[in-house]
Amino acid sequence: MSKRIEAKNLDIYYGKFKAVEDVSMVIEPRAVTAFIGPSGCGKSTFLRSLNRMHEVINGAYVEGELLLDGHDLYGPGVDPVNVRRQIGMVFQRPNPFPTMSIKENVLAGLRLNNKRMPGREQDEVCEKALRGANLWEEVKNRLDLPGSGLSGGQQQRLCIARAIAMAPDVLLMDEPCSALDPISTLAIEDLIQELKANYTIVIVTHNMQQAARVSDSTAFFNIAGTGAPGKLIEMGPTEQIFSTPEKQETENYITGRFG
Amino acid sequence: MSTATAPRQSAQAPVDNPLTAGQLPSWVTIAVGVAALAVSALVFTLLDTGGIALIVVGAVVLFLVVMHIISLAVEGSRRAVDRLAKHVVVTMFLLALLPLISVTWTALSHGINRLDPEFFTYSMRNVVGAGGGAAHAVWGTLIITGIATLISVPIGLLTAVYLAEYGRGALARSITFFVDVMTGIPSIVAGLFAYALFTLVFGPGTINGIAGAVALSVLMIPVVVRSTEELLRIVPNELREASYALGVPKWKTIMRIVIPTAVSGIVAGVILALARIMGETAPLMIAAGFTQSMNTNPFSGQMMTLPVFVFDSYARPGIPREPFWDRAWTGSLTLILIVMLLNLAGRFIAKRFAPKTGRK
Numbered sequence: 001m002s003k004r005i006e007a008k009n010l011d012i013y014y015g016k017f018k019a020v021e022d023v024s025m026v027i028e029p030r031a032v033t034a035f036i037g038p039s040g041c042g043k044s045t046f047l048r049s050l051n052r053m054h055e056v057i058n059g060a061y062v063e064g065e066l067l068l069d070g071h072d073l074y075g076p077g078v079d080p081v082n083v084r085r086q087i088g089m090v091f092q093r094p095n096p097f098p099t100m101s102i103k104e105n106v107l108a109g110l111r112l113n114n115k116r117m118p119g120r121e122q123d124e125v126c127e128k129a130l131r132g133a134n135l136w137e138e139v140k141n142r143l144d145l146p147g148s149g150l151s152g153g154q155q156q157r158l159c160i161a162r163a164i165a166m167a168p169d170v171l172l173m174d175e176p177c178s179a180l181d182p183i184s185t186l187a188i189e190d191l192i193q194e195l196k197a198n199y200t201i202v203i204v205t206h207n208m209q210q211a212a213r214v215s216d217s218t219a220f221f222n223i224a225g226t227g228a229p230g231k232l233i234e235m236g237p238t239e240q241i242f243s244t245p246e247k248q249e250t251e252n253y254i255t256g257r258f259g
Numbered sequence: 260m261s262t263a264t265a266p267r268q269s270a271q272a273p274v275d276n277p278l279t280a281g282q283l284p285s286w287v288t289i290a291v292g293v294a295a296l297a298v299s300a301l302v303f304t305l306l307d308t309g310g311i312a313l314i315v316v317g318a319v320v321l322f323l324v325v326m327h328i329i330s331l332a333v334e335g336s337r338r339a340v341d342r343l344a345k346h347v348v349v350t351m352f353l354l355a356l357l358p359l360i361s362v363t364w365t366a367l368s369h370g371i372n373r374l375d376p377e378f379f380t381y382s383m384r385n386v387v388g389a390g391g392g393a394a395h396a397v398w399g400t401l402i403i404t405g406i407a408t409l410i411s412v413p414i415g416l417l418t419a420v421y422l423a424e425y426g427r428g429a430l431a432r433s434i435t436f437f438v439d440v441m442t443g444i445p446s447i448v449a450g451l452f453a454y455a456l457f458t459l460v461f462g463p464g465t466i467n468g469i470a471g472a473v474a475l476s477v478l479m480i481p482v483v484v485r486s487t488e489e490l491l492r493i494v495p496n497e498l499r500e501a502s503y504a505l506g507v508p509k510w511k512t513i514m515r516i517v518i519p520t521a522v523s524g525i526v527a528g529v530i531l532a533l534a535r536i537m538g539e540t541a542p543l544m545i546a547a548g549f550t551q552s553m554n555t556n557p558f559s560g561q562m563m564t565l566p567v568f569v570f571d572s573y574a575r576p577g578i579p580r581e582p583f584w585d586r587a588w589t590g591s592l593t594l595i596l597i598v599m600l601l602n603l604a605g606r607f608i609a610k611r612f613a614p615k616t617g618r619k
């Protein structure tokens with residue numbers, strides 16, 4: 001279920017602009033990997049290239065090799081739609097589908113992908129995903145009400161439920177708590193801890209305490225200046241990155257000193 | 260000294276509150292309005308240049324000026340200007356409402372005479388004087404605009420989807436350009452186009468319901484494209500990305516996420532376009548023609564429509580004229596009623612499908 005991702009010399013472009021340069025890293029399964037770094041250094045860009053969401057943007061493309069358990073995601077003939085079915089994603093701002101009820105939101109991925117399943121099974125999948133996202137108790141009595149009627153934190157957990165209902169191998173999260181209050185943030189951090197038993201989890205965060213709290217390994221990205229591409233500076237076990245980083249740059253960032 | 264007594268003291272001396280300012284009680288507005296009307300009526304009657312319009316205009320001007328002066332004196336300049344702006348806005352609103360009320364009233368008062376079952380069940384076949392009806396025209400309008408909608412909505416919707424979701428580069432730009440040009444086509448040209456097209460394809464003098472519907476489609480398509488495109492563009496990109504991230508293909512994302520999110524607005528746009536073409540007269544006279552009898556077959560024979568019926572009854576009445584003119588008014592009233600019903604239906608549909616009503 002949980003798979004390993006390996007990036008080899010990945011360059012990521014927006015048209016002519018090279019946003020991320022020469023990133024090589026290994027993301028281990030059944031673990032939480034955090035991406036940290038200053039704003040604009042390409043964390044989101046790199047994350048979106050992991051499930052081929054990057055190319056949705058006009059003119060955007062990727063060079064290099066990206067392996068999911070050894071299979072090249074950017075190999076010839078690979079259908080990005082198939083990639084995205086295996087690598088789920090949660091966005092910075094909660095984005096439930098406004099025309100759908102809570103239950104329909106959870107099942108959206110399956111239904112829109114033509115998975116036919118009997119009503120009983122749908123109920124089971126829905127409950128399992130919502131339980132997985134720690135939302136079941138809060139919404140079990142109003143599954144048919146609109147998803148947009150939930151609070152921000154609940155909506156974000158609904159989006160997580162929607163992603164894990166697809167039973168992906170990997171779950172990517174782009175600053176999933178940045179629009180949420182501290183209590184909801186805590187709920188999601190707890191959830192991440194539970195999910196890592198079954199999924200490969202990658203989380204982008206601006207919040208270094210959060211990275212330290214939830215992740216097993218941490219990757220630090222940085223950017224030389226505006227217009228320059230972002231680079232992976234250093235990656236390692238979270239404890240080591242936060243206590244004894246190898247690079248001065250990482251230490252400066254973590255201790256709050258820049259430049 | 261104690262803090263508990265402080266609020267009570269200030270409550271006992273409200274006069275000292277530095278935040279108060281002069282205020283006009285609301286009856287002043289009404290009194291000034293009535294007075295202005297009275298003065299204006301008196302002046303214009305004395306000058307013997309009466310006429311309701313003049314009196315009302317005089318009263319409004321008088322009211323605005325007097326109110327402003329009073330307010331300036333009592334409330335100060337900021338609130339006076341505020342009041343003036345509010346009164347001007349309300350005046351303009353009433354002004355805009357005037358033609359609407361007038362049209363509705365005129366059509367209703369003249370049209371009510373013949374608003375009877377016979378009007379909706381009889382055609383004009385073998386009718387020379389009074390009696391008869393516009394059943395043929397009502398059916399013609401419904402059939403022709405119905406077909407025009409069936410042609411325009413798929414074409415317009417898909418064009419809009421192309422422009423909003425796929426289009427870029429020269430092709431999209433040229434489509435946008437031609438749609439804009441089409442928006443400006445005079446309706447009579449659309450009629451001539453349909454007539455010429457059907458003459459070319461089916462031989463000279465092919466005038467029927469379909470030709471009329473094609474003429475109306477030429478007018479309806481650009482409106483549908485424009486309104487739908489705008490609505491698709493305001494669907495947040497996040498929803499598309501959320502759908503892609505679930506591994507949903509693009510076409511399905513458009514069909515199941517983007518369009519449903521915008522559907523209430525799209526329906527409203529279509530209804531507006533429909534209401535707009537329903538009153539078209541010139542293109543239908545050319546392309547759909549004219550008849551006194553019922554014809555519900557759009558593929559053959561000329562077909563009557565309500566606007567053409569109204570025009571014909573008014574412009575070429577028989578003798579006596581009154582029954583013809585009565586029928587013209589009732590025809591207009593019927594057209595207004597149909598458009599109104601369409602708008603109501605549109606609202607209902609829009610409500611029914613609006614987002615945030617997650618349904619099974």
Ligand SMILES: Nc1ncnc2c1ncn2[C@@H]1O[C@H](COP(=O)(O)OP(=O)(O)O)[C@@H](O)[C@H]1O
Pocket residue numbers: 014017019037038039040041042043044045046057230
């Ligand atoms: N849609 C886009 N088109 C062009 N450039 C973009 C786009 N999105 C991001 N960028 C650029 O790519 C760089 C990395 O951005 P991003 O990945 O969003 O940074 P982060 O998530 O680390 O804050 C920035 O210079 C940003 O301006």
Ligand SMILES: [Mg+2]
Pocket residue numbers: 043044045
């Ligand atoms: Mg980002």
